[in-house]
Amino acid sequence: MNNEILMAVVILGITGLAMGLFLAFASKKFEVKVDERVEKISACLPGANCGGCGFPGCGGYADAIVNKGAKLNMCAPGGPAVAEKIGEIMGVKVEASTGDKIVAKVLCQGNYDNVSIKYNFRGDIKTCAAANIYAGGEKSCQYACLGLGDCVKVCPVNAIKVVNGVATIDPKICVSCGACKNVCPKNVIAMLPEKNIVTVTCSSKDKGIDAKKNCKVACIGCGMCAKACPKEAIIVENNLAKIDPSKCVNCGLCELKCPTLAILNLRHPNGHGVRKPNPAPVTPKPEIKEEVK
Structure with missing residues (x-):
């Protein structure tokens, strides 16, 4: 009996030694060298x-x-x-970058003061991706930021927060990774030069009358900004004004001409220059307000 146990131990030991030697050989033979x-x-x-x-x-x-x-x-x-x-x-010399810092900007002002709510979710909807599946979200503007913070969750530096239903990004903290842009189901986040402080902060492609019904500060595609621009940096495409950052000189004339406050000039604390803070066209007629409820 003792001899049988001893024999089993010897065989097991020899087998283990052989397998160990084989694995050591294989690790050297099939080693994938990683460049340091x-x-x-x-x-x-x-x-x-x-x-x-x-x-x-x-x-x-x-x-x-x-x-x-x-x-x-x-x-x-x-x-x-x-x-x-x-x-x-x-071992390569990298030339210093002369380009402007690119940051993420939210092109939407569709907060709860500017848009109506179509309906209230009766369920556990906690992401923009999920909310977008249900008729494009709860807001009257189908292009508006959904405000549930998918972008907040993916930002690696905590540069984003949601204020009154709209994401806001701190350009000083933003590291230009673009993760927020990629995750936004409404595509309201754009990567733009930080130096461009005059921005069309709207993404609606609805016709003017419909855009205005859905949001108090929507771009209506009137083209007044394009006419005012001395550098021809603005075009109106798909009912939405767009500023070419390579041509814009931040003069702010377009913002002053915009009748709906869709353009923001960050030179001013409230985003707008010397003008009426709430011009008459911004407030929708009562019947329009009823229609979007």
Whole structure:
């Protein structure tokens, strides 16, 4: 009996030793060598894993730089400082960026003071994606920010908060990753130069009369802003005014001419220059208000 036990132990020991030697050999034979530069680059990246570079996380971007020839300056959160470090690792000089900082901006003023509510959800609707499935959300404007904070959840630096039913983004905190833009089901978030402080803060493509019924401060596509612009930086397309940031000089004349307050000029605390704070056209007629309820 003792001999049988001893034999079993010996056989088991020999088998274990053989398997260990085989695994050691296999680990060396089939080892996938990782370029140490990938690890170094990954270590100097912010670690936000925002995906703004177009690759799956910081590790994916580091691998793409070393093995796929990706550009060295695609990390928006890291900025020029990180690009310079990556350049040192790769042995390449990275030219200092001369471009303007790009930030996310919410092109909507559809808060609960400016839009009506079509209906109240009777269910556990807690995301913009879910709310958008139900007739485009509860707000009278089908293009309005849904205000349930999907963008807030994906922002890696907590630059976004929802105020009175509309997302607001702090440009000083924004790292330009674009995660909020990608998750917004209404496409009301755009990536624009931070320096452009005059913005058409509306995304409605409805005809003027319908847009005005649905939101007090909607762009009605009248074109008065385009006529006032000295740089021809504004066009009206699909009933919506659009400002070309490469041409805009932030003069603010378009904002002063806008009859519905759809254009904001951040030079002023309330977004508007010297004018009536609430011109008559902004307040809808009683019958229009009843129609959108």
